[in-house]
Amino acid sequence: MADTKREIERKYEGSATGDDAGLPDLTGVSGVSSVIDKGVAELDATYYDTPDQRLTADSLTLRRRTGGGDAGWHLKLPVSEGVRDEVRAPLSDTVPAELTDLVRSRVRDAELVPLVRLRSARDIRHLVDASGALLAEVSLDRVRAERLSGGEGTTEWTEIEVELADDGDPAFLDKVEEKLRKAGLTRSTSPSKLAKALGETEQAEKTDKREKPATATTPEEPVTAGDHVLAYVRAQRDAIVEMDPAVRRDVYDSVHQMRVATRRMRSTLRSYSKVLDRAVTDPIGEELKWLAAELGVGRDQEVLAERLTAALTELPPALVAGPIGDRLNTWAHAGGSDSRGLMIAVLDGERYLRLLETLDSLLADPPLRKAAGGDPEKVLGKAVTRSFGKLSDLVGQALDLSPGADRDLAMHEARKKAKRTRYAAEAAAPALGKPAAGLVKSTKSLQTLLGDHQDSVMARETLRELAGQAHEAGEDTFTYGVLYGREEQRAAEAEAALPEAWEGVKGKAAV
Numbered sequence: 001m002a003d004t005k006r007e008i009e010r011k012y013e014g015s016a017t018g019d020d021a022g023l024p025d026l027t028g029v030s031g032v033s034s035v036i037d038k039g040v041a042e043l044d045a046t047y048y049d050t051p052d053q054r055l056t057a058d059s060l061t062l063r064r065r066t067g068g069g070d071a072g073w074h075l076k077l078p079v080s081e082g083v084r085d086e087v088r089a090p091l092s093d094t095v096p097a098e099l100t101d102l103v104r105s106r107v108r109d110a111e112l113v114p115l116v117r118l119r120s121a122r123d124i125r126h127l128v129d130a131s132g133a134l135l136a137e138v139s140l141d142r143v144r145a146e147r148l149s150g151g152e153g154t155t156e157w158t159e160i161e162v163e164l165a166d167d168g169d170p171a172f173l174d175k176v177e178e179k180l181r182k183a184g185l186t187r188s189t190s191p192s193k194l195a196k197a198l199g200e201t202e203q204a205e206k207t208d209k210r211e212k213p214a215t216a217t218t219p220e221e222p223v224t225a226g227d228h229v230l231a232y233v234r235a236q237r238d239a240i241v242e243m244d245p246a247v248r249r250d251v252y253d254s255v256h257q258m259r260v261a262t263r264r265m266r267s268t269l270r271s272y273s274k275v276l277d278r279a280v281t282d283p284i285g286e287e288l289k290w291l292a293a294e295l296g297v298g299r300d301q302e303v304l305a306e307r308l309t310a311a312l313t314e315l316p317p318a319l320v321a322g323p324i325g326d327r328l329n330t331w332a333h334a335g336g337s338d339s340r341g342l343m344i345a346v347l348d349g350e351r352y353l354r355l356l357e358t359l360d361s362l363l364a365d366p367p368l369r370k371a372a373g374g375d376p377e378k379v380l381g382k383a384v385t386r387s388f389g390k391l392s393d394l395v396g397q398a399l400d401l402s403p404g405a406d407r408d409l410a411m412h413e414a415r416k417k418a419k420r421t422r423y424a425a426e427a428a429a430p431a432l433g434k435p436a437a438g439l440v441k442s443t444k445s446l447q448t449l450l451g452d453h454q455d456s457v458m459a460r461e462t463l464r465e466l467a468g469q470a471h472e473a474g475e476d477t478f479t480y481g482v483l484y485g486r487e488e489q490r491a492a493e494a495e496a497a498l499p500e501a502w503e504g505v506k507g508k509a510a511v
Contacts, residue, residue, distance in 0.1 A: 002089040002098040010082055010173055011188035012180055014158030023125055023140045024183035030175050038124040043067040045118045047194050050110040061194050075099045105244035108353055114148045116197045134165040135172055145197035155200040159188055225379035226372030229272045232427035236265035237359045255295055262292040264423045271424040272383050277367035287355045294346040298339025304458055305332030311483055322476035376431035387424045388509050391417040395502050408457050415450035418443050438508040446501050453494035456487045
């Protein structure tokens, strides 16, 4: 069974010849009471990747390591600079399934092969405070790297690694760094040992990669309208791939973020139909719609349950009658235990993998139309204006209707169009600048307002359903009515705020 450890560390350059006398004296670091010598550990790690180094390209590392106190399989997932989540699995001869699942969105059908072997002599010190609590582990690693595939040769170096103790204050690393800098050490220029080993043993392959020409559709800086649209689509593809392991690990908000990426991409493919041929992108859009729906199984009910539970908690005890809390809790968890398993099955399925492959193909060989080569301000501006015009029609319809089911539906449709307009403006913002950025901000506020209104509609439907069940069971339904009335008030407030919110959007519409 795999477990996860948050790793916060910094690396520093040591001697290229590995002849360091030892670690610098760290007894003077503020907060450090003593430095404990933990001896030297002999570590032997083999790093795995696809032959074309897909994991390395995304700053992931997968290794099998023996020696030290944490022998086993380790998958390191980047969180931010200097911060990684290390997912650990017990030692075995082959890569554990729980780790291959986490890299599946990158690896796809490719084989994982041994890439580099690193053997290190790790001289370890523990920095502890006056109570004996660990503040950080500092080690001097003398490393010998051997290329196993995709290159050849060996290389050696020495580096110093400072890893913060669990739940430690990251500011402590600044204090250690100050001491190390005074000793003449500098931050490592390589993000990891693997990256350094690869860089020094690449040889012939490095020449091939350097001479590979960049395609016109993937410039370093977007130039044409098509470049800008593809850059935004590529960012969403990358977000889907990056969120995959987080969703599998049940990281907070990861499902929502992955759904948003699928919606952004689908919306962009439709909004920029003058740039990308919809004969090609519409089928992709349908697959993105499918994925978003599968990711949402149980999620929408979970969000609604949180809303109703919070509303119930806010009520004075005198207004709470009957076992409404128990009934709400039962409803909230109905089917919830199965939804996650179903979602993971989708991520493990062939249909999802084929979608990822299709997105790669779309970006590698995009179905560009004539407008793709045009001036981005003109082409993208027209698309945003067109999307805004459709939003204007829908908001106008909602404002003309009296409160009731028809207005609820009109506001829901306007909410969906507000999202599309926002995403169109996001894609155009690098080219159009402040006007598009202003429209993004205003449509996001409008979307939030309309979203709260729709949540109120769904909450009232749920309350009616639960009240009916409670009535049939002979339970007191008074509190359902109280919550229903409060949801009606929230919806009325959203409707009353719509004209002003819409004026704010119109004021930012000149892109």
